[in-house]
Amino acid sequence: MTTSGSDVTVENVVRGVAAGHRGERGALLPVLHAVQAELGYVPQEAIPVLADEFNLSRADVHGVVTFYHDFRREPAGRTVVRICRAEACQALGAQELVDYARAAGLPLGQTTPDGAVTVEQVFCLGNCALGPALEVNGRLHGRVGPAELGALLEGAAAS
Amino acid sequence: MNAHPVKVYVPRDSAARSVGADAVADALQHTADQGGIGIELVRNGSRGMLWLEPLVEVVTPRGRVGYGPVTPADVPGLLAAGMLDGAAHPLRLGIVDELPWLARQTRVTFARIGVTDPLSTADYLEHGGLVGLRAALEREPADVVAEVTDSGLRGRGGAGFPAGIKWKTVLGCADELKFVCCNADEGDSGTFADRMVMEGDPFMLIEGMTIAAHAVGATEGYLYIRSEYPEAVATMRAAIGIAREQGWLGKAVLGSALDFDLHVRVGAGAYICGEETSMLESLEGKRGTVRPKPPIPAIEGLFGRPTVVNNVLTLATVPVVLAAGAAAYQALGVERSRGTQVFQLGGNIAHGGIVETAFGVTLRELVEDYGGGTYSGRPVRTVQVGGPLGAYLPTSMFDLPMDYEAFAAAGAMVGHGGLVVFDDRVDMAAQARFAMEFCAEESCGKCTPCRVGSVRGVEVIDKIIAGEHRDENLALLDDLCDLMTEGSLCAMGGLTPLPVRSALTHFPDDFLGGRRSLEIQPVRATGSRAATTTEGRA
Numbered sequence: 001m002t003t004s005g006s007d008v009t010v011e012n013v014v015r016g017v018a019a020g021h022r023g024e025r026g027a028l029l030p031v032l033h034a035v036q037a038e039l040g041y042v043p044q045e046a047i048p049v050l051a052d053e054f055n056l057s058r059a060d061v062h063g064v065v066t067f068y069h070d071f072r073r074e075p076a077g078r079t080v081v082r083i084c085r086a087e088a089c090q091a092l093g094a095q096e097l098v099d100y101a102r103a104a105g106l107p108l109g110q111t112t113p114d115g116a117v118t119v120e121q122v123f124c125l126g127n128c129a130l131g132p133a134l135e136v137n138g139r140l141h142g143r144v145g146p147a148e149l150g151a152l153l154e155g156a157a158a159s
Numbered sequence: 160m161n162a163h164p165v166k167v168y169v170p171r172d173s174a175a176r177s178v179g180a181d182a183v184a185d186a187l188q189h190t191a192d193q194g195g196i197g198i199e200l201v202r203n204g205s206r207g208m209l210w211l212e213p214l215v216e217v218v219t220p221r222g223r224v225g226y227g228p229v230t231p232a233d234v235p236g237l238l239a240a241g242m243l244d245g246a247a248h249p250l251r252l253g254i255v256d257e258l259p260w261l262a263r264q265t266r267v268t269f270a271r272i273g274v275t276d277p278l279s280t281a282d283y284l285e286h287g288g289l290v291g292l293r294a295a296l297e298r299e300p301a302d303v304v305a306e307v308t309d310s311g312l313r314g315r316g317g318a319g320f321p322a323g324i325k326w327k328t329v330l331g332c333a334d335e336l337k338f339v340c341c342n343a344d345e346g347d348s349g350t351f352a353d354r355m356v357m358e359g360d361p362f363m364l365i366e367g368m369t370i371a372a373h374a375v376g377a378t379e380g381y382l383y384i385r386s387e388y389p390e391a392v393a394t395m396r397a398a399i400g401i402a403r404e405q406g407w408l409g410k411a412v413l414g415s416a417l418d419f420d421l422h423v424r425v426g427a428g429a430y431i432c433g434e435e436t437s438m439l440e441s442l443e444g445k446r447g448t449v450r451p452k453p454p455i456p457a458i459e460g461l462f463g464r465p466t467v468v469n470n471v472l473t474l475a476t477v478p479v480v481l482a483a484g485a486a487a488y489q490a491l492g493v494e495r496s497r498g499t500q501v502f503q504l505g506g507n508i509a510h511g512g513i514v515e516t517a518f519g520v521t522l523r524e525l526v527e528d529y530g531g532g533t534y535s536g537r538p539v540r541t542v543q544v545g546g547p548l549g550a551y552l553p554t555s556m557f558d559l560p561m562d563y564e565a566f567a568a569a570g571a572m573v574g575h576g577g578l579v580v581f582d583d584r585v586d587m588a589a590q591a592r593f594a595m596e597f598c599a600e601e602s603c604g605k606c607t608p609c610r611v612g613s614v615r616g617v618e619v620i621d622k623i624i625a626g627e628h629r630d631e632n633l634a635l636l637d638d639l640c641d642l643m644t645e646g647s648l649c650a651m652g653g654l655t656p657l658p659v660r661s662a663l664t665h666f667p668d669d670f671l672g673g674r675r676s677l678e679i680q681p682v683r684a685t686g687s688r689a690a691t692t693t694e695g696r697a
Contacts, residue, residue, distance in 0.1 A: 025462060028444030029427055033386075054444070067446040067603075069428030070386050086348030087543055087590070091506035091581045092534065123430060123597070125387055126351040127174050128579065129209040129504060129511025138389050142177035 204359020207513025545574020609652025
């Protein structure tokens, strides 16, 4: 009946999530957020299911998934560190944090081979008076220097 | 335990938490419990004196006494010194309301923020909550619109369009289904007032949106919050749930004829969705591409229906306009910039935070008096005003008053009142290049001047910095900036030339080459953005 067990899982998750948002106007974004919350990313197999659920073309759904930075096409590391690189944090040395992460073997956009840490850039976390700022698994940190970033990365790698 | 536990405030605002407010709150509770001391810990919003966070306040007979910035390690010493009686300590700041930085401000929109527990309905009502909504519900929609128009309130999101005129257009549409949308996609660097409103006084925003709904005849509202603000999302959702239980939202709001319900929608990391028409597309479940105007959203907005789209600060200011009256609000400010603006001091600044004051305050007062100069202690070189699409201004322009028209005449913009300070180490050619690169990365791709122009902008700035045919390339950049300004569909492409040109005008020497430039890491090639970024995941 089905080609693999994972197909069943993705389809079930997507259909379940979509059912929970039926009746909401323009529900595709909330559904994509919910799928990502369940699975950690939006797998390719989710796209035809979403197209079917919302009576859209696959191209439409693909277009939405790929337009937004938040939706991942593959799983992230267990810890996601997002370094703010917007102007207010630039003014306080955000680039030093990026350089530090890169020197530690964590260039932006990459996940460590063991799947422990992903380091990304973000533009503005709304902590512009207490920069440089970054976010670790959704938790905001202000006045972060390279030493503190080092400690955060080490803690993440050990987890 | 004391019969009357002492009330202690520790902010729950994200910025305060980012520098340890949660740990301070835990330490306070733990240490007090161990000593058998009764305290009532309240997690308030932030007063906006962010360099003092975590700012602990203790209620005393003389007023709320502040201590800050407090670390968890300070807590046992503070309690031993008699903090709960407001006693002396090196971290004691005095009566918070009397601190000059706060006392000099005119807190209108931010009057409750940092004072109350954001999710306490009792606090809200005790501090003037719902007075504006009750006043509005007793009046005809057209009267409410007239009050907002007369107040002179202009959109605080950046464009400064008069709120009342927008509302009047929506009111004049005959459709049965109309929407109120709050744009809470505060993506500009140097702005955090919207976040502080949502985390610190969520009922005020709900009240403002409900007044807007009554004024224009809307029955549904959407609050589009950026995903980078998870605490604001959580607080607004909680507040909406409480408001429904209280009958402040839903069927027959406060027993009136108004039915209005409100939904939170979370963005997905696209800067362009701060543009109102992109936000509407995103709310409809589509890619957040810009719509050409006309039709204006007031007539054909969300799902093609008449829609009020306002920024958080605009809607949050509406309750006080209705409560105090248009004249009281109008009495503040200068020229056609009426009322107060919530200035946000960020970047390399000693005393960063929120300064709410009447329009007409000068940049110098904001940066030097309130801001106390740079955090690094080095000389200020430039301030970018109004976000990434705002101009970089030199210190020679610091006497410019904060006034929409005065700024526009000087080739700058007040925008949403965000100020980002840089010290003398900033490379302005790199900042100009960054402006173009940011536009290339975040352009929705709908129009060519923005999508392609920004990529060409990066290239031509690189050539100028490298000294290749400098005069020809400067002329080309000028031409490109004209084209982007005139030919782009929205502010993203249309205003990116502002930071670029201001950097060139005021800091030409930085473009003579030799300094390092910033490079944005392309995340992935996506849809239309494929044209503007290098391929694949970095």
